Amino acid sequence: MTTTYAALLRGINVGGSKKVPMAELRTLMEGLGYGGVQTYLQSGNAVFGSDHGDEETLAAELAQALDKCFGFTVGVLVRDHAYLKAVREACPFPAAELEARQLHVTYFSGPVDAERFASVDQVAFLPEEFRLGDRALYLYAPDGLGRSKLADTLSKPRLLKGILATTRNWNTVVKLEELTGA
Known part of the structure; x- marks a missing residue:
């Protein structure tokens, strides 16, 4: 099959x-x-x-x-x-209310837990936010990824040690789910 x-x-x-x-x-x-x-x-x-x-x-x-x-x-x-459908459906942010440039998913090669990101002071980055999902991290960056201080912090090698990570904007997340389901 x-x-x-x-x-x-x-x-x-x-x-x-x-x-x-x-x-x-x-x-x-x-x-x-x-x-x-x-x-x-x-x-x-x-x-x-x-x-x-x-x-x-x-x-x-x-x-x-x-x-x-x-x-x-x-x-x-x-x-x-x-998996792609589950990631899309599990988005903890109101995707329909946001611009695609404000919402990103970082896909990981394996499971990650909150402990890995415990050193990140989320309050210091507000209104930017992140949430963990199944081998994924959802990032809300209201000014876009290019201006996101939180995205820079989350991509530090010490946080991603031993794991492959790659990020896509919400338009791409949606499109890949659609294309794989066609």
């Missing part, structure tokens, strides 16, 4: 480094035997179908192929439709 997944590539096509043209990404993924490959935006989002492997195996397979093809390491997370 074929399952539809989203591949979330971390840190490509940002600031002129780690260039991965989307046409080449689609070709590479098709060469791995994935079906129905589509890319969304230039920032490392792809939707594909596969009848073999699980999320971790597929992520490792794609990361290895990217390294071989482009000559640099790319962090890859793979998530299925059910």
Whole structure:
């Protein structure tokens, strides 16, 4: 049975480094035997179908192929439709009332607990806020991610040690859930 997944590539096509043209990404993924490959935006989002492997195996397979093809390491997370839908539905912020640039989800490669972020003084960053979900962190940044002091703090290596993290704005969160469910 074929399952539809989203591949979330971390840190490509940002600031002129780690260039991965989307046409080449689609070709590479098709060469791995994935079906129905589509890319969304230039920032490392792809939707594909596969009848073999699980999320971790597929992520490792794609990361290895990217390294071989482009000559640099790319962090890859793979998530299925059910997970993406659950993340969208579990949003603790009023997504329908916010601009997409104000709401972001950071996807993690594994579970995270409140202890990991206990050193972050949330009150000091108000009105910005974050909440943890299932292998995800929801960030409300009223002035957008680029101006968010909380986002900078949450991305510190000491907080993310041993875990892969990649962030998407709410429009992308919604679109990837829709594309994997189609």
